[in-house]
Amino acid sequence: MLRFIVKRLLWMVPSLIVVSFLAFVLIQLPPGDFVTTYIATLAASNEVVDQNTAADLRVRFGLDQPMIVQYFKWISGIVLRGDFGLSFEWQQPVSDLIWERMALTLVLTFSTLLATWGIALPIGVFSAVKKYSIGDYIVTFFSFLGLAIPSFLLALVLMYVAAVEFGQEVGGLFSEQYLTAPWSIGKVIDLLQHLWIPVIILAVSGTASLIRVMRANMLDELNRPYVTTARAKGLSEFHLLVKYPVRLALNPFISTISWLLPNLVSGSIIVAIVLSLPTAGPLLLQSLMSQDMYLAGAFVLLICALTLIGSLISDILLALVDPRIRLE
Amino acid sequence: MSRDTEHGPGERRGLDRRDMLKGLAGAAALSAIPHAASAQTAKEAPALAKLAAEGKLPPLAERVSANPLVIAVEKVGRYGGSLRRGLRGSSDHNGILRMVGNQGLVRWNLAFTEVLPNVADKWEVNPNSTEFTFYLRKGMKWSDGKPFTADDIVFSIEDCAKNTELYKSPPSPIVISGQAGTATKIDETTVKFTFASPYALFLEQMATPLGQHPTLFAKHYCSQFHPKYNPGVADLVKAANLSDWGTLFRNKCGDIEIPSRWGNADKPTLDPWVIKEPYTGGATRVVMERNPYFWQVDSVGNQLPYIDRLTFSISQDVESLMLDAISGRLDIQERHLDTLQNKPTLSQNMQKGGYRLIELVNSSSQQVQIYLNMTHKDAKMREMFANKEFRKALSLGMNRKEIIDLVYLGQSEPHQTGPRPGHPWYHEGLSKQFTDFDPGQANAILDKLGYAKKDAGGIRLRPDGQKVFFAIDVIPTLYPDEVDALELVKRHWAEIGVDIKVNTIERALYYTRGDNNDHDAAVWPGPGGLDPMLDPRDYLAQHTQGSRYAIPWAQWYVSSGKDGQEPPESQKQRMKLYDQARATADLQKRGEIMKQVFDLTADAFETIGICLAVNAFGICKNNLQNVPPKYPNAWSWPNPGPALPQQFFFAT
Numbered sequence: 001m002l003r004f005i006v007k008r009l010l011w012m013v014p015s016l017i018v019v020s021f022l023a024f025v026l027i028q029l030p031p032g033d034f035v036t037t038y039i040a041t042l043a044a045s046n047e048v049v050d051q052n053t054a055a056d057l058r059v060r061f062g063l064d065q066p067m068i069v070q071y072f073k074w075i076s077g078i079v080l081r082g083d084f085g086l087s088f089e090w091q092q093p094v095s096d097l098i099w100e101r102m103a104l105t106l107v108l109t110f111s112t113l114l115a116t117w118g119i120a121l122p123i124g125v126f127s128a129v130k131k132y133s134i135g136d137y138i139v140t141f142f143s144f145l146g147l148a149i150p151s152f153l154l155a156l157v158l159m160y161v162a163a164v165e166f167g168q169e170v171g172g173l174f175s176e177q178y179l180t181a182p183w184s185i186g187k188v189i190d191l192l193q194h195l196w197i198p199v200i201i202l203a204v205s206g207t208a209s210l211i212r213v214m215r216a217n218m219l220d221e222l223n224r225p226y227v228t229t230a231r232a233k234g235l236s237e238f239h240l241l242v243k244y245p246v247r248l249a250l251n252p253f254i255s256t257i258s259w260l261l262p263n264l265v266s267g268s269i270i271v272a273i274v275l276s277l278p279t280a281g282p283l284l285l286q287s288l289m290s291q292d293m294y295l296a297g298a299f300v301l302l303i304c305a306l307t308l309i310g311s312l313i314s315d316i317l318l319a320l321v322d323p324r325i326r327l328e
Numbered sequence: 329m330s331r332d333t334e335h336g337p338g339e340r341r342g343l344d345r346r347d348m349l350k351g352l353a354g355a356a357a358l359s360a361i362p363h364a365a366s367a368q369t370a371k372e373a374p375a376l377a378k379l380a381a382e383g384k385l386p387p388l389a390e391r392v393s394a395n396p397l398v399i400a401v402e403k404v405g406r407y408g409g410s411l412r413r414g415l416r417g418s419s420d421h422n423g424i425l426r427m428v429g430n431q432g433l434v435r436w437n438l439a440f441t442e443v444l445p446n447v448a449d450k451w452e453v454n455p456n457s458t459e460f461t462f463y464l465r466k467g468m469k470w471s472d473g474k475p476f477t478a479d480d481i482v483f484s485i486e487d488c489a490k491n492t493e494l495y496k497s498p499p500s501p502i503v504i505s506g507q508a509g510t511a512t513k514i515d516e517t518t519v520k521f522t523f524a525s526p527y528a529l530f531l532e533q534m535a536t537p538l539g540q541h542p543t544l545f546a547k548h549y550c551s552q553f554h555p556k557y558n559p560g561v562a563d564l565v566k567a568a569n570l571s572d573w574g575t576l577f578r579n580k581c582g583d584i585e586i587p588s589r590w591g592n593a594d595k596p597t598l599d600p601w602v603i604k605e606p607y608t609g610g611a612t613r614v615v616m617e618r619n620p621y622f623w624q625v626d627s628v629g630n631q632l633p634y635i636d637r638l639t640f641s642i643s644q645d646v647e648s649l650m651l652d653a654i655s656g657r658l659d660i661q662e663r664h665l666d667t668l669q670n671k672p673t674l675s676q677n678m679q680k681g682g683y684r685l686i687e688l689v690n691s692s693s694q695q696v697q698i699y700l701n702m703t704h705k706d707a708k709m710r711e712m713f714a715n716k717e718f719r720k721a722l723s724l725g726m727n728r729k730e731i732i733d734l735v736y737l738g739q740s741e742p743h744q745t746g747p748r749p750g751h752p753w754y755h756e757g758l759s760k761q762f763t764d765f766d767p768g769q770a771n772a773i774l775d776k777l778g779y780a781k782k783d784a785g786g787i788r789l790r791p792d793g794q795k796v797f798f799a800i801d802v803i804p805t806l807y808p809d810e811v812d813a814l815e816l817v818k819r820h821w822a823e824i825g826v827d828i829k830v831n832t833i834e835r836a837l838y839y840t841r842g843d844n845n846d847h848d849a850a851v852w853p854g855p856g857g858l859d860p861m862l863d864p865r866d867y868l869a870q871h872t873q874g875s876r877y878a879i880p881w882a883q884w885y886v887s888s889g890k891d892g893q894e895p896p897e898s899q900k901q902r903m904k905l906y907d908q909a910r911a912t913a914d915l916q917k918r919g920e921i922m923k924q925v926f927d928l929t930a931d932a933f934e935t936i937g938i939c940l941a942v943n944a945f946g947i948c949k950n951n952l953q954n955v956p957p958k959y960p961n962a963w964s965w966p967n968p969g970p971a972l973p974q975q976f977f978f979a980t
Contacts, residue, residue, distance in 0.1 A: 032836035040835040052497040090609040097609040273644040
């Protein structure tokens with residue numbers, strides 16, 4: 001097992017290098033560069049960049065150099081000095097911009113994950129066990145509804161109702177007085193008070209699809225001979241369900257953990273934008289749109305690293321949960 | 329040309345544009361609230377008075393200058409309150425600039441017609457407009473309490489703007505005929521700008537946002553990041569983990585239009601409010617608080633600003649900004665909301681949100697300007713586009729009335745380009761030629777041009793057998809109305825046998841195609857309606873990104889003939905005339921020269937316009953006072969800044 005983990009960890013290094021190069025190329029593929037986008041963005045408000053300044057910017061940001069040179073400057077900074085470069089747009093070190101947002105993103109996504117699983121798994125089990133009952137139909141109806149409503153629309157509707165009908169402010173993760181305050185118990189409580197809205201919005205669609213997956217998996221397992229055997233041996237129904245079929249039905253959930261981590265960053269972008277959440281998503285989108293290469297590159301690199309780590313975790317967990325899977 | 333106070337009688341010569349924007353000039357008179365604050369006796373905000381009494385701040389007299397700028401307010405206001413505005417997440421630094429960063433040497437009047445004293449108390453210009461002497465206010469202070477003097481201006485220009493390590497080429501507003509001007513200190517409060525050739529437009533340029541360099545950098549603060557004054561700057565660069573001193577300097581002192589201008593709370597400024605919570609990559613809001621050393625007072629001597637603080641919330645999404653607006657959480661906002669599509673929603677919710685609408689006079693001339701690329705890389709296309717008769721036929725072949733009614737809800741009139749109606753330089757011929765809808769004549773012209781043969785679909789064929797077809801680049805995310813207008817134009821032109829493709833593209837691609845001269849044609853709102861001197865790109869090829877009918881000609885002009893392509897005679901004449909106008913201080917004479925430019929532009933008929941640019945609007949909370957009900961909407965007049973937000977106040 002340990003050997004397997006070490007081997008996997010070593011493989012990550014070349015993977016990351018390849019991925020970082022591809023990411024850099026991809027970010028550069030759209031026409032124009034940061035300066036073009038910068039000029040275009042300002043032009044959108046009929047604002048003008050001094051033409052001398054525009055030419056200046058390209059030289060200052062090294063955009064006049066070949067891409068391969070820019071790439072090596074960037075990657076050697078990361079590898080040698082842990083320096084992710086300077087964001088063009090903000091003229092701030094990229095690492096300053098990324099970490100706090102990543103932390104909040106982690107909080108949001110893990111809360112969403114817990115909520116999603118907490119709701120979806122019992123309901124999925126229930127609707128499989130009570131197949132074609134009234135309860136199953138009701139749950140199924142709502143889960144399809146949840147699946148059909150885009151989360152950003154739900155967020156917009158919620159915001160509209162809250163703002164126009166109740167005069168409440170929905171959006172953001174903190175109240176006014178805690179926005180820039182240092183971390184404290186009060187701030188954490190304030191965060192929790194705001195967190196549940198995006199968590200519910202994000203959980204709605206995730207829950208729906210998970211219920212369907214869980215239901216289908218359970219149905220597969222419920223008719224297996226080992227269930228019949230266990231039942232014949234007089235195991236209590238609840239004990240039986242939890243001990244065998246549920247455990248096996250969880251298999252697909254565990255193998256999707258590797259997608260889950262990158263989803264941390266990219267999954268909730270639109271909702272985060274609508275609700276003005278200070279998470280990583282909006283910043284990533286923004287940096288891609290403005291072709292702020294170093295900032296976008298750092299995010300993409302981070303997402304790739306998370307994917308690799310996630311697939312490692314899911315492999316390990318699978319081996320632990322499912323005795324049919326062997327690492328060698 | 330010198331003026332002592334802004335409300336002096338100020339005899340104006342010749343071109344009085346007062347009529348043009350009558351609503352603007354008498355703006356505040358329309359306010360319906362009775363004079364309420366006459367009992368005001370305080371000379372400074374209560375919070376500042378308290379600090380001064382405790383000895384934490386010098387007394388008011390030592391903070392404002394001996395001759396502060398006196399603003400003739402409509403109503404004397406009361407202190408207090410927090411003004412809320414919205415910013416977008418990315419590259420919206422100019423949203424802050426427009427509100428507070430308007431403190432150049434001089435500023436615009438409300439009607440956008442005349443330059444008034446600001447940081448400079450008065451000025452003198454020599455007869456041939458090569459020397460400008462500015463007299464500063466005695467005892468004026470930066471926001472940290474350090475004196476503001478001529479040294480600061482000389483430092484900003486000579487050591488910063490003209491430093492090739494900081495600016496590869498000096499900012500255009502201080503350059504004329506390829507040479508940057510020189511700033512010289514005469515005494516503590518007098519500074520002289522000298523140019524190699526006449527530059528009468530210098531004062532107007534200094535009133536625009538891009539002309540703020542002279543007052544941008546505080547010498548006592550910014551010189552610590554400058555190697556000329558601090559030999560140890562390399563250590564600072566290293567400590568900040570940056571690559572060179574230029575980056576460090578920009579991080580700390582900013583530049584006119586970059587986010588980091590609002591990212592450092594320690595930087596001294598001359599603005600009415602100073603940064604408390606900076607605009608950085610991770611920020612969800614920006615907060616500014618009053619500058620205790622602000623150098624402007626109202627007509628009874630109260631120090632401005634009236635409002636304690638500004639809060640800019642940062643939304644990633646315009647829709648959530650709309651929600652803020654209709655639920656009354658924005659006090660004054662036009663940025664990002666002012667599209668025609670939003671107007672019905674915002675009008676409907678006026679009562680619920682407790683706001684009123686203010687009218688913003690569009691400074692542009694043209695709502696949809698069609699630029700056929702007259703320097704097209706393909707010779708056949710070039711020949712077609714360069715023919716004035718062809719363009720005339722296209723212009724006659726479009727039904728402007730239908731476009732105005734359907735797309736612009738009837739709120740415009742057929743118009744080509746040129747200064748807006750009511751502007752003293754309004755040019756009937758330029759603005760109205762070929763705006764009738766006359767498909768018969770259009771067809772006749774096209775037949776005569778040799779495009780008489782048609783294919784099975786009714787599209788005309790060129791003599792070489794190719795269809796008369798071209799693509800028009802448009803950015804749907806930016807100007808959805810232009811796409812709608814073009815779709816109608818496509819139908820109109822199909823009737824006269826001309827086929828176009830409405831080429832909807834992303835905006836960076838739009839610019840790249842323009843830069844590379846790869847486009848057949850493009851649309852953009854045509855500027856130059858209220859600011860024909862500052863943005864004449866549609867009157868002559870002068871803007872290397874904006875003169876999209878012939879970018880290589882603009883490159884030729886800007887580089888004095890080194891790059892680009894040599895333009896035809898009519899263009900060369902206009903370029904010469906425009907240079908001449910820029911050097912002419914006398915508005916009357918300048919107008920006469922520009923008339924010749926407009927005559928030539930009308931005769932050349934290079935761009936095809938559809939209709940007059942539609943006015944924009946903004947929302948303003950009902951209890952926010954001293955806000956003019958109507959003012960220009962422009963970048964050169966960076967609204968609402970020149971309407972002086974420092975004299976806005978909240979009535980209870």
